[in-house]
Amino acid sequence: MKVLVTVKEVAEVEEDFELDGLHVAEQFLEYDLNEWDEYAVEEAVQIAEENDDVEVVSVTIGPERADETIRMALAKGVDRAIRVWDDALEDVDLLDVGAKTRLLSAVVEEEDPDIVLTGVQANDDSFGATGVSLASAIDFEWAAVVNALDLDADGGVANVRRELEGGVEELTEVDLPAVLSIQTGINEPRYASLRGIRQAQSKEIKPLSLSDLGLDASAVESQLVLTDMYEPQTESDAVYFEGEAADQAAELATVLRDAGVGAQ
Amino acid sequence: MSDVLAVAEHRRGELRDVSFELVTAGAELAGDGNLHLAIIGGDVDAFAEELSLDGVDTIHTVAEGDEFNHDVYVQAVAALYEELAPTYVLMGNTVNGLDYAPAVAESLDIPLVTDAIGLENDGGLVVTREMYASKVESTVEVDADNAAVTIRSAEWEPTEAAGEPAIEAFDFELDESRVRSRVTGFEEVGGGDVDITDADVLVSVGRGIEEEENLELVQNLADALGATLSSSRPIVDNGWLPKDRQVGQSGKVVTPKFYIAVGISGAVQHVAGMKGAENIVAINTDPDAPIFDIADYGIVGDLFDVVPELIEQFE
Numbered sequence A: 001m002k003v004l005v006t007v008k009e010v011a012e013v014e015e016d017f018e019l020d021g022l023h024v025a026e027q028f029l030e031y032d033l034n035e036w037d038e039y040a041v042e043e044a045v046q047i048a049e050e051n052d053d054v055e056v057v058s059v060t061i062g063p064e065r066a067d068e069t070i071r072m073a074l075a076k077g078v079d080r081a082i083r084v085w086d087d088a089l090e091d092v093d094l095l096d097v098g099a100k101t102r103l104l105s106a107v108v109e110e111e112d113p114d115i116v117l118t119g120v121q122a123n124d125d126s127f128g129a130t131g132v133s134l135a136s137a138i139d140f141e142w143a144a145v146v147n148a149l150d151l152d153a154d155g156g157v158a159n160v161r162r163e164l165e166g167g168v169e170e171l172t173e174v175d176l177p178a179v180l181s182i183q184t185g186i187n188e189p190r191y192a193s194l195r196g197i198r199q200a201q202s203k204e205i206k207p208l209s210l211s212d213l214g215l216d217a218s219a220v221e222s223q224l225v226l227t228d229m230y231e232p233q234t235e236s237d238a239v240y241f242e243g244e245a246a247d248q249a250a251e252l253a254t255v256l257r258d259a260g261v262g263a264q
Numbered sequence B: 001m002s003d004v005l006a007v008a009e010h011r012r013g014e015l016r017d018v019s020f021e022l023v024t025a026g027a028e029l030a031g032d033g034n035l036h037l038a039i040i041g042g043d044v045d046a047f048a049e050e051l052s053l054d055g056v057d058t059i060h061t062v063a064e065g066d067e068f069n070h071d072v073y074v075q076a077v078a079a080l081y082e083e084l085a086p087t088y089v090l091m092g093n094t095v096n097g098l099d100y101a102p103a104v105a106e107s108l109d110i111p112l113v114t115d116a117i118g119l120e121n122d123g124g125l126v127v128t129r130e131m132y133a134s135k136v137e138s139t140v141e142v143d144a145d146n147a148a149v150t151i152r153s154a155e156w157e158p159t160e161a162a163g164e165p166a167i168e169a170f171d172f173e174l175d176e177s178r179v180r181s182r183v184t185g186f187e188e189v190g191g192g193d194v195d196i197t198d199a200d201v202l203v204s205v206g207r208g209i210e211e212e213e214n215l216e217l218v219q220n221l222a223d224a225l226g227a228t229l230s231s232s233r234p235i236v237d238n239g240w241l242p243k244d245r246q247v248g249q250s251g252k253v254v255t256p257k258f259y260i261a262v263g264i265s266g267a268v269q270h271v272a273g274m275k276g277a278e279n280i281v282a283i284n285t286d287p288d289a290p291i292f293d294i295a296d297y298g299i300v301g302d303l304f305d306v307v308p309e310l311i312e313q314f315e
């Protein structure tokens, strides 16, 4: 069995930042593995531990810089990695869902996995759509926002729970092959062991260009054009307590006490 | 002028709020064009009556199944799209929206924009959405004739005024062989011994607390105030507090007299669970954290400095 897990390196914006046209200026960005993908990676590794002969392959769309983040996934038990990048991607401000779907579909065609795990969303552009869009394109079944997974590979189904709003979970049977988008909290992502980190150094991260995937530049033409980026105007009409922590606390305490909170 | 096809949402016998918000957004987007509303599954006749609202031109009912099933939804929406040829398809950015909207767009080969907080339609579609955990807003122009869009919950006012749309049963043949998932049940997440929805005062802790052992600090604050401790999602994901303490879209909806958010950024899914609190207090190092947008009282500061001082005030 082969599990393909999508892994994105996301940029997080520091507290104080500046915009530079249609981007956050580079010096205010910190790169990390997308929070949701950490859980997807862990779930993939657990599938490999619980079943015989499972290979876990990760796929990333991203520049060479992402290798460092990918190594972390390799250190946690992913067997090998694929990284898709191309000069044609360099100038795309916003890679839309369609373009990501075309790239990942080509990888699926090459790798022929039985199950694909993605995160529910990426924390930077938060489209939350890649997994389900990919499933539709490659004709896999799917389930989004999965917070429990019981894989019955022999029976050809995945029994999942989907976390709906308001503390309600939906129990669903999904035919395999399938794409599952994984919600945070589904498992406890492990820390990489020293041995894992060492082993990761010798695992393969295979770079693939568009032509390697049998695609051309039209595959990454986005139908969405980013036209503006700005800091939202605060709508706050809060009363702010200023000064040292002790002063701030004293003022808040007065408000609370006047409302009868914490009054003995 | 653009025709719009909006897709209503329901669960376990009830229409969800986003259905009424979709009518508002859909009517705005359609302008002089037609707003079509699809109701798929459940008691479609009762739902159609409830959704006979101002701005809706035609309701199309698809009596197929009791509950949401994404395979059914994708097929039905695609068939309606073929039949009605709308310019835009509008859906909710809900958990079920995440489960079918991307497949609708992919199978119709039209671009998808999710989680819209603003829509403008003059000659082309321009969508406002957030990025980087709400720190940045962006506008996205759709470079295509048609598009699928999902709207954020509670961004548009629900339409309440009645209207007189035509109601038509849509003639639709489901391809059963392409229904490859089955919903077998629902479960409420089990309650523990603490009911945070019952509390007058909640001290709510977020990722700003950094380490599990620091939780003692906010627990002490809760004790000093006679309050109950709740949290944002990452605290529960980490296993530091049980699930019944989680406030938000996928946790509990709370309406206490005071909600004191400590080290919580105010992500939309969190705010969905606490915006109804009478008084919201935010303690956060980041003056631009979205939590301040809905706060009544704000302290820009380090929780590790402010919280001990606050505890002292009540000892």
Ligand SMILES: Cc1cc2nc3c(=O)[nH]c(=O)nc-3n(C[C@H](O)[C@H](O)[C@H](O)COP(=O)(O)OP(=O)(O)OC[C@H]3O[C@@H](n4cnc5c(N)ncnc54)[C@H](O)[C@@H]3O)c2cc1C
Pocket (backbone or CB within 6 Å): A120, A121, A145, B095, B133, B205, B206, B207, B208, B209, B231, B232, B233, B234, B235, B246, B247, B248, B249, B250, B251, B252, B262, B263, B264, B265, B266, B267, B268, B269, B270, B273, B283, B284, B285, B286, B289, B301, B302, B303, B304
């Ligand atoms: C389908 C779905 C459902 C979800 N459901 C929920 C839900 O029900 N509830 C929920 O909460 N989330 C939910 N989320 C997750 C949500 O998107 C956010 O990731 C989450 O709310 C962030 O939690 P946080 O504010 O604690 O953490 P962060 O966003 O990381 O914020 C931490 C905050 O702490 C501040 N901080 C850091 N250090 C300090 C300090 N020393 N003193 C003071 N402040 C400090 C930072 O400035 C920051 O604002 C859901 C997401 C999805 C996709």
